[in-house]
Amino acid sequence: MKLSEEIRLRNALYEGVFRFDVTPSLWETLYEFRESEKASNLVTVTKNGKLKGYALYFMYVRDRFKHLSVLDICADGEAALSELVDRLKEQARKEDADLIYIRKAPEPSDEVFTQKGFFSFIESIIMVALLNPHELLRALSKEIDDGSNLQLFLKGFDPLTVKVGESGIKVVTNENAGLQLSTDTSTFLRLLFCRTSFWKEFLKRTVKISKMSKLLEAQRFFSVIRQEKWHIPFADWV
Amino acid sequence: MKTERNFRYLRNDEARRHFDTLNSCYHPWGDEGEWKRRYTKFPEFDFTKDVIVAEENGKWAGGGTAWFREASLSNDKKIRVYEAGDLYVLSDFRGKGVYSTTMRSLNKMAQERGAVLGFGFPSVYGVAASALPKYGFVDAFYPVTKIFLLKPEKFLDYFHSHLEDYVFPPKYDGLKLKIIVPLNEKRANRLSKMFRVEKGRLKELTNPREVADFVVKADFELLAQASSLLYRRKKTLYAHLILALLRGRLSFRLSLRFLKAFLGF
Numbered sequence: 001m002k003l004s005e006e007i008r009l010r011n012a013l014y015e016g017v018f019r020f021d022v023t024p025s026l027w028e029t030l031y032e033f034r035e036s037e038k039a040s041n042l043v044t045v046t047k048n049g050k051l052k053g054y055a056l057y058f059m060y061v062r063d064r065f066k067h068l069s070v071l072d073i074c075a076d077g078e079a080a081l082s083e084l085v086d087r088l089k090e091q092a093r094k095e096d097a098d099l100i101y102i103r104k105a106p107e108p109s110d111e112v113f114t115q116k117g118f119f120s121f122i123e124s125i126i127m128v129a130l131l132n133p134h135e136l137l138r139a140l141s142k143e144i145d146d147g148s149n150l151q152l153f154l155k156g157f158d159p160l161t162v163k164v165g166e167s168g169i170k171v172v173t174n175e176n177a178g179l180q181l182s183t184d185t186s187t188f189l190r191l192l193f194c195r196t197s198f199w200k201e202f203l204k205r206t207v208k209i210s211k212m213s214k215l216l217e218a219q220r221f222f223s224v225i226r227q228e229k230w231h232i233p234f235a236d237w238v
Numbered sequence: 239m240k241t242e243r244n245f246r247y248l249r250n251d252e253a254r255r256h257f258d259t260l261n262s263c264y265h266p267w268g269d270e271g272e273w274k275r276r277y278t279k280f281p282e283f284d285f286t287k288d289v290i291v292a293e294e295n296g297k298w299a300g301g302g303t304a305w306f307r308e309a310s311l312s313n314d315k316k317i318r319v320y321e322a323g324d325l326y327v328l329s330d331f332r333g334k335g336v337y338s339t340t341m342r343s344l345n346k347m348a349q350e351r352g353a354v355l356g357f358g359f360p361s362v363y364g365v366a367a368s369a370l371p372k373y374g375f376v377d378a379f380y381p382v383t384k385i386f387l388l389k390p391e392k393f394l395d396y397f398h399s400h401l402e403d404y405v406f407p408p409k410y411d412g413l414k415l416k417i418i419v420p421l422n423e424k425r426a427n428r429l430s431k432m433f434r435v436e437k438g439r440l441k442e443l444t445n446p447r448e449v450a451d452f453v454v455k456a457d458f459e460l461l462a463q464a465s466s467l468l469y470r471r472k473k474t475l476y477a478h479l480i481l482a483l484l485r486g487r488l489s490f491r492l493s494l495r496f497l498k499a500f501l502g503f
Contacts, residue, residue, distance in 0.1 A: 020308070
């Protein structure tokens with residue numbers, strides 16, 4: 001499957017970041033939706049013939065406002081982002097839009113938007129439900145030699161055993177565990193996506209462990225599995 | 239009569255009915271383009287597996303849709319996820335728990351088909367944001383909305399149109415209110431609107447130079463942030479407003495007449 005330059009840039013920029021994968025057919029349907037009257041437009045920034053950034057947008061009218069709504073914006077560095085934002089503003093003027101509308105993950109480069117006169121606020125939430133912790137932890141597993149076993153009790157799911165090492169975890173079967181950790185799925189997800197800290201939840205007793213001497217081990221488990229950064233642009237929302 | 243509720247998948251010949259039902263429940267849900275984007279052209283989407291219909295005593299009562307995707311974790315390993323959406327309950331069946339059982343059925347169906355995580359994308363202003371936690375959903379990410387206004391005066395008119403629906407208590411009748419929105423850091427440019435409360439409703443005054451009983455000055459960012467915090471019932475709203483006052487981003491002035499009306503003297 002041949003990937004477009006835009007998908008390759010997206011994958012390179014967001015490597016190691018929690019994201020939805022985009023195949024060429026998903027790109028065509030969700031990002032470009034060519035067959036719609038609202039077909040999106042692509043703005044790109046290149047340097048020495050190499051793609052440095054892109055933004056996809058479409059125009060629509062809602063609540064009497066003509067929006068230039070951005071589906072995804074990716075840039076390799078602040079200079080490329082700054083150029084992209086200028087190009088979007090230029091397009092918005094050409095299209096006689098009332099406003100430019102972008103929804104994105106907060107990033108350090110967001111200062112560019114403030115400098116360009118954008119204001120920010122929160123009006124949507126991405127909510128997540130845990131359906132299969134075993135498969136999740138299996139995907140987060142890697143080959144580790146040393147470590148001690150932890151048995152995880154998540155309300156509503158069967159207990160599972162994980163070997164916790166210095167640099168990673170591994171789901172194991174038929175092995176005894178020296179530590180039992182229990183929590184609810186909501187706290188587990190908040191810890192996974194860095195919405196809270198292990199120490200805070202431990203003090204609140206929403207995370208309970210069987211042996212105080214292994215407290216740091218429990219803390220290491222969550223610090224190894226956590227997903228710190230994310231990229232789920234508006235194009236991926238259904 | 240005992241209520242019998244069951245779930246089934248959409249049948250192939252019911253796709254169009256699903257589209258019409260969504261449009262009648264969401265007033266409107268979307269056009270043909272949106273239909274193609276989310277349903278007929280969505281890769282590997284299957285009406286007979288991804289859309290469920292809730293029935294009550296054999297009658298179509300509601301439904302919901304699951305879109306399956308792959309997601310990459312921080313170690314670049316992939317997991318199967320699903321996006322829940324287009325949940326609806328037909329008007330005759332509302333308030334009977336159809337939404338709850340549909341949402342639970344969607345989660346169960348997605349789980350059986352290998353989804354590791356489920357996703358929902360509610361607005362902070364809607365009911366879904368407060369309903370989804372009942373079905374195991376947690377607020378994991380807060381996307382930031384960034385707005386650039388090309389026609390700020392139109393935005394102020396929009397705020398005004400929303401205020402028009404608000405009914406003030408009779409004690410405020412005759413009072414003049416003014417809103418000032420600075421447009422840049424230097425505050426050289428600003429927009430303003432002036433109103434008088436007449437029979438509980440705000441009536442716009444054409445002369446903004448009249449002396450107002452209540453003047454509030456706040457930029458668009460503060461107005462948007464405050465309304466978001468208010469909807470999310472965040473206690474930080476007060477801290478946010480106090481900080482804005484201290485930083486000079488928010489200011490207000492009251493007349494004695496306003497204060498008397500407010501305190502009920």
